[in-house]
Amino acid sequence: MNAIEEKCKAKGVRLTDQRKIIAQVMSDSKVKYGAKDHPDVDELHKRVSQVDNKISIATVYRTVKLFEESGILEKHDFKGGKARYEQSPDEHHDHLIDINSGEIIEFVDKHIEKLQIEVAKKLGYKEVSTGRMAINPVDYDDRLACQQTGFCFQGCKWGAKWSAAYTDIPRGEATGNLEVRENAQVARILHNDEGKVTGVEYFDKDGALQMQKARVVCVAGNSLESPRMLLNSASAMFPDGLANSSGMVGKNYMRHMTGSVYAAFDKPVRMWRGTTMAGIIQDEARHDPSRGFVGGYELETLGLGVPFMAAFLDPGAWGRSFTSAMDSYENMAGMWIVGEDMPQESNRVTLNNEVKDQWGLPVANVHFTDHPNDIAMRNHAYQQGKAVYEAVGATRTFPTPPYPSTHNLGTNRMSAKVQDGVVNKWGQSHDIDNLFISDGSQFTTGAAENPTLTIVSLAIRQADRIASEMSQKNL
Numbered sequence: 342m343n344a345i346e347e348k349c350k351a352k353g354v355r356l357t358d359q360r361k362i363i364a365q366v367m368s369d370s371k372v373k374y375g376a377k378d379h380p381d382v383d384e385l386h387k388r389v390s391q392v393d394n395k396i397s398i399a400t401v402y403r404t405v406k407l408f409e410e411s412g413i414l415e416k417h418d419f420k421g422g423k424a425r426y427e428q429s430p431d432e433h434h435d436h437l438i439d440i441n442s443g444e445i446i447e448f449v450d451k452h453i454e455k456l457q458i459e460v461a462k463k464l465g466y467k468e469v470s471t472g473r474m475a476i477n478p479v480d481y482d483d484r485l486a487c488q489q490t491g492f493c494f495q496g497c498k499w500g501a502k503w504s505a506a507y508t509d510i511p512r513g514e515a516t517g518n519l520e521v522r523e524n525a526q527v528a529r530i531l532h533n534d535e536g537k538v539t540g541v542e543y544f545d546k547d548g549a550l551q552m553q554k555a556r557v558v559c560v561a562g563n564s565l566e567s568p569r570m571l572l573n574s575a576s577a578m579f580p581d582g583l584a585n586s587s588g589m590v591g592k593n594y595m596r597h598m599t600g601s602v603y604a605a606f607d608k609p610v611r612m613w614r615g616t617t618m619a620g621i622i623q624d625e626a627r628h629d630p631s632r633g634f635v636g637g638y639e640l641e642t643l644g645l646g647v648p649f650m651a652a653f654l655d656p657g658a659w660g661r662s663f664t665s666a667m668d669s670y671e672n673m674a675g676m677w678i679v680g681e682d683m684p685q686e687s688n689r690v691t692l693n694n695e696v697k698d699q700w701g702l703p704v705a706n707v708h709f710t711d712h713p714n715d716i717a718m719r720n721h722a723y724q725q726g727k728a729v730y731e732a733v734g735a736t737r738t739f740p741t742p743p744y745p746s747t748h749n750l751g752t753n754r755m756s757a758k759v760q761d762g763v764v765n766k767w768g769q770s771h772d773i774d775n776l777f778i779s780d781g782s783q784f785t786t787g788a789a790e791n792p793t794l795t796i797v798s799l800a801i802r803q804a805d806r807i808a809s810e811m812s813q814k815n816l
Contacts, residue, residue, distance in 0.1 A: 343368035344428060348413045359396050363389055363404045367414070368428070379417060379425035464725075464732060465624060472621035472641065473794060475503035482508070491644065493617035525551075526700055529574040530558055530583055530776070538583070538776045544700050557807060557816055561779040561800075564594060564749035568690045568782065569705045571753070584753070584770040584778075587760050591690040594707065595751040595787045598638060598680035598715045599743040602726030603654065604735035605669040612644035612674050619644075625725065626789040634717040637789045638680025640726055645675060654741055666739060674730065678722040679748075681789050683712035690752050719743065748792050753782035768803045775816050779803055 342350070345364040349356050356364065366388050370378050380388070382405060386398045405426055408414040417425045476493075479486045487501040500507060513519035524546035531552070532538045540554040560567045568591040572582040582590055620642040627637050645653065647670060655663055688710060692703040711719075723740040730738050756762025759771040768783050770776040781796050810816045 345408070345413055349408075349411070352411050352413065354407065354411050354413070359393070359400055360404050360407075362392050362396065363401055364408075366392065367405075367408075367426070370427075379427050381425050385426070464728060466622050466729075468623040468626075470621060470623070471616075471619060474616070474618070475794060475797075476616065477501040477503075484508070487616060489615040491613050491615060491617060492646065494649070495646075522546075526698075526702075527562075527570055528700065528702060530560070530570065531574075532576065532578065532583070532773070534578075536578060536773060538773055548700070557775045557777065557811070559777045559779040559803075559807075560753075563780045564752045564782040565690055565705050565707060567778060567780055568752045569692065569703075572692050573702055579772075584763050584772045584776060586772050587756075587762060589686075589754060589756075589761070589763050591752050592686045592688075593684040593751040593754050593785075594688040594690055594709060594749070595682050595684055595784065596709065596746050597748045597750070597787045598678070598682040598711075598718050598722075599747050600678040600719045600722060601643065601653065601741040602676045602678070602723060602730065603666075603739040603741065604674050604676075604727075604730035605666070605737040605739075606672045606674065606734060607736055609671045610674045611671060612642075613646055615644065617644055618642055618677070622729070623789075625722070632721055634714045634721065636681035636683075636714070636718065638678055638718055638722050639789050640722070640729065641677045641679060641791075643675040643677035650675075653744065654739060656742065666737075669737070674735075676726050676729070678719065678726065679789060679791065680715075680718050680722065681787055682715045684751055684754070684786060685710070685712060688751075748781070748787060750781045750784040750787045750792060753778045754785050755783045756785070767806045768799060769806075777803060777807065 343365050345368040346356065346361065348354075349360075349364065363385070367380075367385065370380060370388075374380075382398065382402050385405065386396075386401045389396050389401055405414060409416050409426070414426045414428060417427070476497075477484055477486045484500040486499075487497075488499050490498070493502055496502075497504075510519070510521060514521065522543075522545070526544045528542045528544060528550065530538055531540050531542060538555070538558045540552060541558060542550060542552050545551050560570055562570055571584055571590050574583045575581060579585065581588065584590060618641050622640040625637050626639050628635060629637070647667075650670065650673075651667060654666060687708065689708055691706045691708075693706045694703045696704050698704050727735075727738045727740065753763040754761075755764050755766060755768070756771075757766075762771070762785075764770055764778050764783055768778045770778070779800050781792050783799065784792065784795075807816065
């Protein structure tokens with residue numbers, strides 16, 4: 342067994358017959374061709390074809406990429422347009438490249454090693470990756486792989502980005518057990534004299550008031566509409582709204598500590614190409630009060646289209662400074678700051694009884710004020726974001742104000758004690774056994790991470806719990 346096969350076995354990488362041949366050829370590379378050998382995919386394919394001419398260059402490319410992602414091969418971009426590969430070394434070394442001949446020389450220099458350590462210390466970032474995204478890197482689940490065409494926020498034309506709208510819901514409808522009623526607005530959740538919810542009243546697409554009975558009601562309007570729905574469902578038995586014996590419905594609204602840093606460079610970047618948020622730095626997500634704040638944040642790459650960019654670069658701005666920034670759009674890169682904002686009871690959703698919507702229901706009042714910790718964290722993130730871009734040659738940086746709303750969280754928080762929140766660990770109302778909250782309003786903290794995958798995980802966990810309790814006649 343060659344060295345690469347041994348690493349594949351250790352890392353659990355499955356080897357087909359063709360992958361074994363590629364692994365063997367790559368493993369023999371430096372023995373056969375010398376220490377200067379760092380083949381690109383084309384060269385590796387030529388060598389593999391001498392062993393098995395049925396192996397396509399696409400197979401070689403996919404295998405090399407798999408080995409790279411598994412930490413078995415190391416990729417080098419030595420200019421010239423082609424990536425070169427070598428086995429991941431046990432010890433770090435550097436390379437000298439003859440730009441005329443392309444000859445590569447490996448070497449280790451103590452002074453350079455010291456300098457690299459100092460540069461790393463200057464910025465201090467090691468936890469850098471693509472992040473966790475519900476986007477197909479390969480064809481999966483009857484959906485195409487990501488085609489890197491951008492505009493992920495606006496919707497994925499390839500279906501590579503997961504969405505309940507075109508994955509789970511159509512499958513649910515196909516079972517015959519799910520009916521989706523579009524363009525409907527819940528007026529209130531109903532309950533009986535025993536305090537159990539019995540269904541909902543809602544306005545249908547034609548504006549007619551309808552009633553739907555239910556054994557269990559799951560509320561999923563997220564952090565604004567869910568508390569509004571509970572508060573609008575007040576009755577003689579529940580004068581302060583449903584599930585609100587603690588008085589916590591609507592309180593502790595969070596939206597993440599956010600901001601952005603953009604940078605202009607002397608050459609085109611074209612940030613609109615590829616996945617909208619394709620990279621993440623997680624080193625700052627740690628809890629380290631020595632920085633002047635508690636909790637942490639992440640720095641995420643962010644490529645916005647022109648209209649979106651114009652709206653958020655400097656909201657409401659115009660004039661020479663703003664237009665000169667937008668003139669640099671093709672040469673710009675973007676970074677979004679996502680951090681843990683402090684839950685505060687004063688940040689809350691209440692009802693505005695003087696302003697009604699088209700169905701005559703009180704609209705939501707939303708109050709939010711930054712905690713001093715949020716401000717300190719954001720200012721630290723601005724400085725670090727600027728430092729990252731300046732370290733790679735930015736000619737100008739643009740810290741931007743936080744978005745007015747991003748990841749809405751809290752307002753129906755989870756708690757072990759009834760007096761501290763609205764729902765238990767299952768998202769089940771403390772007050773009403775057959776009433777559940779199934780969205781991000783359950784969150785007790787936003788943490789330093791985008792919440793979608795956590796919301797979906799909680800929903801799946803909750804669904805299993807409801808099914809179990811219903812089968813046992815507990816609901």
